[in-house]
Amino acid sequence: MNQAVASEKPTAIDASTWRKRYADIxxxxxxxYSDLVVDHAQGTHLYTVDxxxxxxxxxxxxxxxxxxGHPAVVAAAHAQLDRLWHTSxxxxxxxxxxxxxxxxxxxxxxxxxxxxxxxGAEAVESALKxxxxxxxxxxxxxxxxAFHGRTYGALTLTASNPRYHRNIGPFLPGVHHxxxxxxxxTCAHTSDEPCPIAEGEDIERLFKTxxxxxxxxAIMVEPILGEGGYVVPPARFMPRLREICDEHGILLVxxxxxxxxxxxxxxxxxxxxxxLPDIMCVAKALGNGMPVAAIVAKRELMARWERGEHGTTYGxxxxxxxxAIAVIDTIVRDNLCERSARLGKRVMEQLASWRPLFPEIxxxxxRGLMIGIEFMRDGKPAGELVDAxxxxxxxxxxxxxxxxxxxxxxxxxxxxxxxxxxxxxxxxMLQTAIKETR
Ligand SMILES: Cc1ncc(COP(=O)(O)O)c(C=O)c1O
Numbered sequence: 001m002n003q004a005v006a007s008e009k010p011t012a013i014d015a016s017t018w019r020k021r022y023a024d025i026x027x028x029x030x031x032x033y034s035d036l037v038v039d040h041a042q043g044t045h046l047y048t049v050d051x052x053x054x055x056x057x058x059x060x061x062x063x064x065x066x067x068x069g070h071p072a073v074v075a076a077a078h079a080q081l082d083r084l085w086h087t088s089x090x091x092x093x094x095x096x097x098x099x100x101x102x103x104x105x106x107x108x109x110x111x112x113x114x115x116x117x118x119x120g121a122e123a124v125e126s127a128l129k130x131x132x133x134x135x136x137x138x139x140x141x142x143x144x145x146a147f148h149g150r151t152y153g154a155l156t157l158t159a160s161n162p163r164y165h166r167n168i169g170p171f172l173p174g175v176h177h178x179x180x181x182x183x184x185x186t187c188a189h190t191s192d193e194p195c196p197i198a199e200g201e202d203i204e205r206l207f208k209t210x211x212x213x214x215x216x217x218a219i220m221v222e223p224i225l226g227e228g229g230y231v232v233p234p235a236r237f238m239p240r241l242r243e244i245c246d247e248h249g250i251l252l253v254x255x256x257x258x259x260x261x262x263x264x265x266x267x268x269x270x271x272x273x274x275x276l277p278d279i280m281c282v283a284k285a286l287g288n289g290m291p292v293a294a295i296v297a298k299r300e301l302m303a304r305w306e307r308g309e310h311g312t313t314y315g316x317x318x319x320x321x322x323x324a325i326a327v328i329d330t331i332v333r334d335n336l337c338e339r340s341a342r343l344g345k346r347v348m349e350q351l352a353s354w355r356p357l358f359p360e361i362x363x364x365x366x367r368g369l370m371i372g373i374e375f376m377r378d379g380k381p382a383g384e385l386v387d388a389x390x391x392x393x394x395x396x397x398x399x400x401x402x403x404x405x406x407x408x409x410x411x412x413x414x415x416x417x418x419x420x421x422x423x424x425x426x427x428x429m430l431q432t433a434i435k436e437t438r
Contacts, residue, residue, distance in 0.1 A: 015050040033058065033401055034394055041068035044418040044426075046399065054394070055426045057414040058401040062226075062258045062370075065285035066330055067415035073288045076326035077319055084318045089311060099321035102328040103282065103294060106267050110276045113302040116294045116316035120257035120283035121149025123293040124220070126310060127279045128153050128172075130297065131218035131251045134304035138173075139216045141203060141250075143180040145228030145405055148220065148255055157220055160228045160405055176211055178202035180225055181233045184363055184374070198237040200244050213248040218279075223269035226258035229404035230372025230411050232365050238275040251278040251301070257293070258370075261285040262331045262416055265341030265368025272367060288327050292320035340368035340416045343423060347371055347412065350427055358434055360385060371412040372403065381406030385438060392433035398426040 018037040037049045044067055046054045059065060066073060080095060087093050100114040117123045132138060142148070142157040149155065150164065156172035158164055165171070179186050181197040189195055207213040219241055225231035245252040254277035259269035263285065266272055270280070278301060283293030291314075314320075331337065344366065351364045351373060360382055363374040375382040375389075386408050393400050403411045410430070414423060 034399055043067040044415050044422050055398040055422055057412055057426050058399050059413050059415050062413050063284045064289055065261055065416050066288050067417040072330045073323050073326045076322045080319045080322035086317055088313050093318050095318045095321040096316045099324045102325050106328055107280055107296045108276050111296040112299045114294045114296050117312055118291045118314050119293050121151040121154040123281040123283050123295050124148045124154040125151055126295045127253045127281050134301055135217040137215050137217040139211050140175045141219045142177055144177050145180045145225050146222055147227035181237050182231045195234045198234040200240045203244055216250045218251040218253050220253045222255045224259045227403050229409045230366055238273045242275050253279045255281045257281050257283040262336040262340050263370045265344055266337050287320050287323045290320040290323035292324050336416045344368040360438055369416055373410045375408050381408035383407035386410055388437040389433045392437050393430055396429040398429040
């Protein structure tokens with residue numbers, strides 16, 4: 001990191017004063033996983049104003065996949081800052097074109113054009129609009145447990161927490177939810193039997209009872225459920241959705257906002273199952289902290305929008321695009337998909353060895369470095385235990401996030417560049433936190 005920043009003394013204002021000022025001036029609706037006051041950060045380390053050095057195993061919610069202050073991204077953004085920041089729709093600029101080329105290069109073959117936005121929710125909105133516009137149909141199918149963002153369209157699809165919907169309706173018409181194959185809780189079949197939900201039973205029932213299949217514009221899906229609990233569906237699920245979509249002329253939209261860009265051990269989660277979506281939403285890790293997101297889709301599909309029917313002021317900002325270029329180049333050059341898969345396998349093996357020690361752990365799942373640990377006690381979701389674990393782990397020195405509709409899943413999403421020593425240290429702290437709180 002910039003030596004000048006590292007050697008600067010943290011500000012003289014103490015953490016509790018910052019917290020008081022925060023509480024006074026920032027809308028309380030903004031949920032925070034911790035009250036750390038971070039002065040600067042490097043790699044997996046958060047350095048607070050009160051001189052704490054905390055391991056960041058949340059990556060700003062799956063954003064800083066390359067770690068804080070990655071030199072290639074910092075250099076690219078710095079260089080662009082001195083050159084050009086912004087044009088929007090007034091003119092073209094090279095970084096916009098290069099960022100789109102890089103993105104299209106790493107998304108599944110067949111997705112060949114990009115449209116940039118500033119956030120995941122806006123990417124989801126763009127996908128919804130494109131799906132309705134291109135098919136001329138109104139209905140959208142989404143899944144219980146899904147999180148797609150907080151804008152009205154994305155929020156209507158989101159079904160991971162009723163609090164998000166309290167007293168702010170009505171929502172977007174035409175959205176229907178079905179179950180996500182979260183076999184641990186939703187299914188009664190044995191591990192050898194096919195999962196009826198993954199086979200599309202709920203969607204077929206919806207078609208027979210409520211929604212004619214030929215009125216459905218899109219099925220929006222997270223290939224691995226994120227906020228809903230880091231659930232990896234059966235391998236059949238995504239291919240079956242593809243079949244259903246093909247059979248009825250429905251567009252398959254993969255929301256890879258959280259699972260994308262090497263997080264799962266492949267560039268995108270759909271790469272694990274070889275499914276080509278019609279539209280893919282990408283955000284979070286794309287800028288490693290710079291606000292940049294996109295949808296990527298087939299050229300013929302993008303051509304269904306008439307010029308000017310959709311747009312954005314900041315989407316494709318030159319500094320954000322230069323960060324995205326550096327992110328994609330670094331993932332490819334440094335084999336970060338392979339690193340994520342390798343480290344993830346190690347973490348999963350280590351977590352599996354804890355199972356006999358902690359009967360409250362009822363499931364360990366994930367792909368690459370997108371890992372969830374689910375806790376139950378006395379047959380009930382152990383949300384309070386998970387909160388206590390998170391709190392104790394933070395005292396010990398590792399920042400963890402949680403997830404799950406029942407709030408009973410610890411999610412591990414450290415930067416993919418985390419050193420093996422830091423990974424080990426973070427897991428040790430987690431193990432101690434579980435031991436001390438259960
Ligand atoms: C899968 C998924 N989609 C969409 C979003 C919304 O992204 P943003 O917060 O950038 O609007 C998120 C954010 O957590 C997400 O996890």
